[in-house]
Amino acid sequence: AQKVTQAQTEISVVEKEDVTLDCVYETRDTTYYLFWYKQPPSGELVFLIRRNSFDEQNEISGRYSWNFQKSTSSFNFTITASQVVDSAVYFCALSEAGVDTDKLIFGTGTRLQVFP
Amino acid sequence: DVKVTQSSRYLVKRTGEKVFLECVQDMDHENMFWYRQDPGLGLRLIYFSYDVKMKEKGDIPEGYSVSREKKERFSLILESASTNQTSMYLCASSFLQRETQYFGPGTRLTVL
Numbered sequence A: 001a002q003k004v005t006q007a008q009t010e011i012s013v014v015e016k017e018d019v020t021l022d023c024v025y026e027t028r029d030t031t032y033y034l035f036w037y038k039q040p041p042s043g044e045l046v047f048l049i050r051r052n053s054f055d056e057q058n059e060i061s062g063r064y065s066w067n068f069q070k071s072t073s074s075f076n077f078t079i080t081a082s083q084v085v086d087s088a089v090y091f092c093a094l095s096e097a098g099v100d101t102d103k104l105i106f107g108t109g110t111r112l113q114v115f116p
Numbered sequence B: 001d002v003k004v005t006q007s008s009r010y011l012v013k014r015t016g017e018k019v020f021l022e023c024v025q026d027m028d029h030e031n032m033f034w035y036r037q038d039p040g041l042g043l044r045l046i047y048f049s050y051d052v053k054m055k056e057k058g059d060i061p062e063g064y065s066v067s068r069e070k071k072e073r074f075s076l077i078l079e080s081a082s083t084n085q086t087s088m089y090l091c092a093s094s095f096l097q098r099e100t101q102y103f104g105p106g107t108r109l110t111v112l
Helices: none
Strands: A003-005 A010-014 A019-021 A024-026 A032-039 A046-052 A059-061 A064-069 A074-079 A088-096 A104-106 A110-115 B004-006 B010-013 B019-025 B031-038 B042-049 B065-070 B073-078 B087-094 B107-111
Touching (some): A032 A074, A104 B042, B019 B107
Antiparallel strands (some): A059 A064, B065 B073
């Protein structure tokens, strides 16, 4: 069965610290997609990244970077030099490439608090 | 930019009332989804739709129904609201299957 685990319920850091949010997934498919979303206090989920299972290259976007490792079924997210505006709940999600499915399986989220 | 809007940010209803939550997307997306979000449980899929007048059950469809009469609009209906349906409801849309889902701002529903 598909499953996404975000073991860190809440993380608190001080501004300018680096922080890594962990995501471990389970799937029997060889083709699948992984996502990260950010949910600020306003409530809207903001899309951050989509990665397919055949692309294991790490990705960097400004202060954000993602480390995809199929060997450990992990898709971790690192924020470098965190800022107060990074405070939010972050969700990792998995989508399998089945014929009749377009479901996103979400983890339970990690609440990140960045203090000034 | 993709724009997904939901009819209300906050809604308070009484037990037994019929509740309509509306979602509209302006990007001609084929697929639309309704999720509910509860603390400690993440997001769970209620219903989704691949096309007008089509609907598919998600993981927790009990107590809900949906309607998609037009491509841009997807409604979630609580036929008889109950207190255990107090939750945050999020609508999403995507262009094709397995493409990125874009979310609306959410409706926080309280059933008294």
